[in-house]
Amino acid sequence: MSLPIRRLTPAGQFALFDADGGSAVLLTDSCGSFFLDGAAEPRDVFAAIEGELAAGHWVALAADYGLGARFEPAVPQPACGRSLLRAWVFAAGRRLDAPAVDSFLAEQLAALPEYQRSAGIADLSPGVDAARYAAQVRRIRRWISDGDCYQINLTFPLTFEVFGHPFALYARLRERQPVRYGGFLCTAVETLLSFSPELFFERLGERVLTRPMKGTAPRGRTPPEDQANRSALLASAKERAENVMIVDLLRNDLGRLAQPGKVRVEALCEAEAYPTLWQMVST
Secondary structure: OOOOEEEOOOOOOEEEEEOHHHOEEEEEEEEEEEEEOOOOOHHHHHHHHHHHHHOOOEEEEEEOHHHHHHOOOOOOOOOOOOOOEEEEEEEEEEEEOHHHHHHHHHHHHHOOOHHHOOOEEEEEEEOOOHHHHHHHHHHHHHHHHOOOOOOOOOOOOEEEEEEOOHHHHHHHHHHHOOOOEEEEEEOOOOEEEEEEOOEEEEEEOOEEEEEOEEEEEEOOOOHHHHHHHHHHHHHOHHHHHHHHHHHHHHHHHHHOOOOOOOOOOOOOOEEEEOOOEEEEEOO
16 A cells, blocks of 8 residues: 655755744754645554654645545545645744844845745736626525535635746735734745635634634724724624624534533624734724
8 A cells, every 4th residue: 555645855944934023933954844645544643743743843734725625524525636635844943033033034034036026916806797797696596595504615726927936925015914813835846825814713722712714894094094994893783694604613623622611702893903903803
């Protein structure tokens, strides 16, 4: 029987994961990677990852949205052009405070050719046209009316052209919209940029924490307008209903793992401020 994972020889990899207050964790000295392919079992990849962690290594993990279907046999397996689970192993990791992060960013940018230091995106294009999107909405409304479902997450991809170096793009976006869960991962075959304010889940010993964000309002141009937008967000029945629905979904998911009575909602539908947005957050 062949192994369900493959180990690759890396080249020039590093990862930077943003943390609180402008600090970050920098992973260097790459020493391997694992990919979940074909009919392989995710638990075999996770077992390999646990072995690396036990050896004192650090691991950066990228899980495709379609990975969930591997844990729920009733869910159809989506087509995907890449491995559903990718893990990169690093021998060294250190926390950088905000000034050290700024120095690291400046050093990396200075090492780039001048023409790659100016970065951005262009030619943004939606993956579905307006007519098809409207038809999808009508179909979903019928399903909800018929009782076939209570919520569907209707999304579509956006494609665009990138100019400049990916790290320069990361640095630019990080400066304009700092978030708690941003990151940059440079590997031998791909580069990943992450900019998310939302915690999916975090494990602290035997405790698992999740902080779903559902409900958004723009920041105001003046302090009174800003507070009015915040108040309108908190008073919105629609935004609150969406947030509470996801809270119930996650309570159900955590209830499959936790002991009875151990799942608690510590904060419900609070407004959290970001540079350009108010977000409704529960914990």
